[in-house]
Amino acid sequence: MARNDIPEEILELMISYLSGNCGQAETTELEHWVSADAGHKAAFISFKKTWMMASLNAESNMNIDQEWKELSKSITSEGKTVSLAPRKSSRRSWLGIAAAFLVLTAASIWLYRSFDPSENIVAYSTESEAQNNQLPDGSTVSLNQFSSIRYSLSDKGTQRNVALEGDAFFDVKRDETKPFIIAAGKATIEVLGTSFYVDARKDAKHIEVIVKSGSVSVSSTGNKVILKAGEKARLNKTSGSLIASENTDLNYQSFTQQKLVFENTTLKEVVFAINRQYHSNIKISDPNLENCPLTATYTNKSLESVLAILKATLNLEIEQQDKEIVLTGVGC
Amino acid sequence: MTDVSRNTPMDHSSFEALFKQHFAHLCNFSKQYVQDENTAKDIVQKVFIKLWESRAQIDLNQNIQSYLFTSVKNRSLNYIRDNQKYRSRVLDLDCGEIDLMAETDQSGVQELQAKISQALASLPEKCRLVFEMSRFKEMKYREIAEELDISQKTVEAHMSKAMKTLRVELKDHLYALAVLIGWII
Numbered sequence: 001m002a003r004n005d006i007p008e009e010i011l012e013l014m015i016s017y018l019s020g021n022c023g024q025a026e027t028t029e030l031e032h033w034v035s036a037d038a039g040h041k042a043a044f045i046s047f048k049k050t051w052m053m054a055s056l057n058a059e060s061n062m063n064i065d066q067e068w069k070e071l072s073k074s075i076t077s078e079g080k081t082v083s084l085a086p087r088k089s090s091r092r093s094w095l096g097i098a099a100a101f102l103v104l105t106a107a108s109i110w111l112y113r114s115f116d117p118s119e120n121i122v123a124y125s126t127e128s129e130a131q132n133n134q135l136p137d138g139s140t141v142s143l144n145q146f147s148s149i150r151y152s153l154s155d156k157g158t159q160r161n162v163a164l165e166g167d168a169f170f171d172v173k174r175d176e177t178k179p180f181i182i183a184a185g186k187a188t189i190e191v192l193g194t195s196f197y198v199d200a201r202k203d204a205k206h207i208e209v210i211v212k213s214g215s216v217s218v219s220s221t222g223n224k225v226i227l228k229a230g231e232k233a234r235l236n237k238t239s240g241s242l243i244a245s246e247n248t249d250l251n252y253q254s255f256t257q258q259k260l261v262f263e264n265t266t267l268k269e270v271v272f273a274i275n276r277q278y279h280s281n282i283k284i285s286d287p288n289l290e291n292c293p294l295t296a297t298y299t300n301k302s303l304e305s306v307l308a309i310l311k312a313t314l315n316l317e318i319e320q321q322d323k324e325i326v327l328t329g330v331g332c
Numbered sequence: 333m334t335d336v337s338r339n340t341p342m343d344h345s346s347f348e349a350l351f352k353q354h355f356a357h358l359c360n361f362s363k364q365y366v367q368d369e370n371t372a373k374d375i376v377q378k379v380f381i382k383l384w385e386s387r388a389q390i391d392l393n394q395n396i397q398s399y400l401f402t403s404v405k406n407r408s409l410n411y412i413r414d415n416q417k418y419r420s421r422v423l424d425l426d427c428g429e430i431d432l433m434a435e436t437d438q439s440g441v442q443e444l445q446a447k448i449s450q451a452l453a454s455l456p457e458k459c460r461l462v463f464e465m466s467r468f469k470e471m472k473y474r475e476i477a478e479e480l481d482i483s484q485k486t487v488e489a490h491m492s493k494a495m496k497t498l499r500v501e502l503k504d505h506l507y508a509l510a511v512l513i514g515w516i517i
Binding site: 008011012015016017019020021022027030031034035041044045047048049050051052053054055056062064065067068070071074075243245248266268269287288290291 | 348351352355356359360363364367371373374377380381384385411413414415419420421422423426427430444445448452463466467468470472473488491492495496498499502505
């Protein structure tokens with residue numbers, strides 16, 4: 001590796017990335033450069049090392065004695081640990097949550113279905129209850145709350161077109177002559193016959209596709225990934241980056257079964273799953289809580305009782321603040 | 333705080349010494365994955381708590397440094413996996429695992445620190461200031477620009493100059509250490 005080979009703009013990208021100043025598009029650009037060539041990768045590692053070395057001198061800025069004091073507080077001579085400094089939280093009534101929930105369940109299911117004479121176009125929409133629907137081609141779609149789809153067969157009958165808003169689980173009937181194509185925000189999802197979940201909720205930062213069986217193609221503005229069963233793609237709506245990875249989310253299908261399963265799942269992921277399932281707006285106030293692990297199964301529970309159990313299990317405080325439900329606690 | 337030593341292989345004062353010796357380096361090591369300093373500190377604190385809890389099973393003759401680095405690495409990886417905090421799998425993970433301490437002995441580190449100080453001192457005042465604000469205080473370009481009343485472009489130019497200088501000054505160390513990357517499993 002010749003040291004002077006790194007182009008100026010790449011050098012700036014590297015510094016910008018390492019110092020936490022890179023946006024998603026720049027990160028992707030740097031990723032591409034680093035992945036393009038083994039020499040590039042070595043150059044980046046070497047550069048990263050220089051960056052890390054520079055902080056050897058910063059260590060004197062770190063107050064080691066203070067850190068040691070912190071640690072001393074949490075260890076005892078018996079070898080047991082006591083929890084780190086508990087945080088007090090103001091205790092406000094969370095009855096509002098119950099009220100919000102009642103309003104939600106009281107809301108009627110709004111569902112409409114419109115056919116054209118040939119049954120080539122159907123549309124479904126849900127409000128506060130998830131709904132299973134069959135499409136004219138024999139595929140099924142489970143729509144989560146506040147979601148809608150429109151299905152149509154293309155003019156020549158060569159394509160099954162679906163427009164999705166919100167999130168839904170699809171089980172597509174195999175028909176190799178008629179690809180099943182979903183438009184969800186900026187993402188285009190194309191399959192022949194397979195089952196998968198699409199999360200295209202308007203207020204989410206990403207569009208997600210999780211494949212249960214078969215394979216699925218996901219594309220967006222020039223990027224494309226092919227997913228197999230057990231894989232997931234994530235499209236960042238702002239930056240347009242499209243990244244495939246192994247799926248670790250156990251609950252993407254849970255709204256169809258009214259069941260949430262957590263196995264040593266971090267609270268952050270738990271909250272994501274609950275918000276998706278109940279279309280709630282729960283926030284974790286304290287980053288220390290985000291990693292607290294939870295193992296639990298909730299079947300046919302209301303949001304209210306899920307929260308009550310969560311509160312008891314992880315020793316949380318729950319308060320309603322405007323439209324948000326805020327979790328606070330001492331951590332784990 | 334005193335320890336009732338019951339034939340435990342590690343007493344309170346040797347634990348304290350171990351902590352003080354390695355804390356900063358372990359934080360630095362963790363930060364290549366988790367990026368922010370507080371998270372790194374939390375992770376390292378937890379590793380030491382765990383070490384204290386299981387000190388009866390730990391043989392001081394074993395390579396405790398390697399135990400610490402492996403634990404910090406595992407926890408850091410778990411953290412970024414659970415939080416999906418890594419900004420880039422390629423840049424953080426595939427190009428990760430840089431452990432400066434494993435690669436240099438204590439005297440080597442001092443020599444390195446002297447070199448770094450020298451390199452930083454050789455920079456123009458503003459340039460050094462910008463670099464230190466970014467590298468040591470973790471300030472964003474925008475914040476630095478505001479604080480020093482300069483443009484973000486100027487901040488970038490200072491950062492670039494500082495890093496180029498450091499690369500030149502540290503290049504011998506980079507080559508010498510390269511062969512040792514990846515010793516932690």
